[in-house]
Amino acid sequence: MFVEFHLLQSFVPSNLNRDDNGYPKSGVFGGARRARISSQCIKRAIRTSDVFKSEIPTGDGGTRTRRMMELFQPRLNKAGKKEAEIEVVVKAFTTAYAGLDDKNKDLSSVLVYLSREDIDAMTNAMLENWQAILESVPEKDGKRQYSKDAFKKEKHPIHVAIKALEAQTAQRSSAPDIALFGRMLADNPKFALDAACVVANATSTHAVQEMEVDYFTAMDDELPKGEQGAGQINLTGFNSACYYRYASIDREQLKLNLRGQGLTDADKDVLRGTVSGFMRGLTEVVPSGMKNRFGQHNPPDFALAVVRTSGPGWSLANAFESPVNVETGLMPRSVSKLDKYWNDLTRAYGSQSVKRAVFCLVNSDLEAQVKHLSDKVSSFEEWRATVLAALDEGDANA
Structure with missing residues (x-):
């Protein structure tokens, strides 16, 4: 109907x-x-x-953001994970899911639209593959290298985590606003929703x-006596x-x-x-x-x-x-x-x-x-x- x-x-x-x-x-x-x-x-x-x-009986609504680190850090802190490890795992996961911004690696390259269920499932996917993800992100000159192409290889731990997430949340959403208005994710079209x-x-x-x-003025209340004009x-x-x-x-x-x-x-x-x-x-x-x-x-x-x-x-x-x-x-x-x-x-x-x-x-x-x-x-x-x-x-x- x-x-x-x-x-x-x-x-x-x-x-x-x-x-x-x-x-x-x-x-x-x-x-x-x-x-x-x-x-x-x-x-x-x-x-x-x-x-x-x-x-909405459940009160569950979507959140739209590029700040994946800020979204997941409190949850992973609560799970007892170290700050340095959280940064590596979240950035690696973000790279595979939506891509990292070229200039600011703390941001995803695009806005992601997530329900509470999506966020919980992503948190669990990271925790379940934590050590494997940490060990799979290479270093060069003391800096971690986040390669989207490498992370998409079939047996890569991050690819495994994304596939597990896909089985739980792809092609549907518990958030009514996402279900209504849909979402697009070019890097992972299976998470897109019509x-x-x-x-x-x-x-x-x-x-x-x-x-x-409308031409308007704002007046300075502390204007010295004898002076005129707008602030x-x-x-x-x-x-x-x-x-x-x-x-x-x-x-x-x-x-x-x-x-x-x-x-x-x-x-x-x-x-x-x-x-x-x-x-x-x-x-x-x-x-x-x-x-x-x-x-x-x-x-x-x-x-x-x-x-x-x-x-x-x-x-x-x-x-x-x-x-x-x-x-x-x-x-x-x-x-x-x-x-x-x-x-x-x-x-x-x-x-x-x-x-x-x-x-x-x-x-x-x-x-x-x-x-x-x-x-x-x-x-x-x-x-x-x-x-x-x-x-x-x-x-x-x-």
């Missing part, structure tokens, strides 16, 4: 997601410049949020004008937009990612909690860029969830390929265009795979804009419960 989400959300003047110049991100769609929030920004905001974590969740860039339903700039002068870019947001979850892929084929009752609770936590994060969490400066705490005004028995579903972004006319109001026209486009797609392609299409509106005045969608609920809590019940029913009938 699949579930897709379509949200409309307006933000006050803000800088939710910055580019390399510190200005709000944007992109061209339908020949017009649009405000944009990257999918990476949205996913990080969700996976690190308390509302997402609160729905994402069960698609999160699109949020894009404004309308064209945005030139970015606005600091700076510029901040910002914009304001009504965004269309799209995401979808492949329920079967999520099951595979979490535990493989056989799910226990506890695993099913984690599965349900993962979807529930994602829905809460999607509707309740706002990217934190410059939040204390702009206070962009604006929840969605419209949310549509579509549960499908097959097929990945549709993005409704093309409802806004022709930008909404700003002069007529953004949210009402955006709701109307999305509703109409949904009807156009279901008429053209059919809705045989649609098990449930349920929507929620914050403002009852927007109801007049909805001509085709009919399954309305009164609260976002009910919206979430309805979707979860439809997914549970689908599992029971599978």
Whole structure:
């Protein structure tokens, strides 16, 4: 089964997601410049949020880092290993797993995304092969040599440790965020995981004008009497937009990612909690860029969830390929265009795979804009419960 989400959300003047110049991100769609929030920004905001974590029964979440030494050192210290030995073993293991950074050997060459189960399994793999790993790392001019090619030889102790780890943790993850968003590891593709969740860039339903700039000053409270002027002068870019947001979850892929084929009752609770936590994060969490400066705490005004028995579903972004006319109001026209486009797609392609299409509106005045969608609920809590019940029913009938 699949579930897709379509949200409309307006933000006050803000800088939710910055580019390399510190200005709000944007992109061209339908020949017009649009405000944009990257999918990476949205996913990080969700996976690190308390509302997402609160729905996970195990409390297990992934950690993304290049600091493998800092991650494993406390655990290996607790196991009674010496500092000098820990450095050799962790660097050797990191070399084989993800590669070492060329300039800073205390860092991996890429970010690694690990669950608590992954970390425990890696710690055990190092401990079980400790002496063999120590003896297998050569020295030259008093320095240990960490060779990725050498470590990948079939009978090398580090290769043996990696293979043991592979048998325990490859192709799945106990961390719901990793199971949702996947991970890539070019050096060891067997530890890669296909994402069960698609999160699109949020894009404004309308064209945005030139970015606005806030010229601001900070005053020096201890300025000598008689002197004038600011202690600091700076510029901040910002914009304001009504965004269309799209995401979808492949329920079967999520099951595979979490535990493989056989799910226990506890695993099913984690599965349900993962979807529930994602829905809460999607509707309740706002990217934190410059939040204390702009206070962009604006929840969605419209949310549509579509549960499908097959097929990945549709993005409704093309409802806004022709930008909404700003002069007529953004949210009402955006709701109307999305509703109409949904009807156009279901008429053209059919809705045989649609098990449930349920929507929620914050403002009852927007109801007049909805001509085709009919399954309305009164609260976002009910919206979430309805979707979860439809997914549970689908599992029971599978």
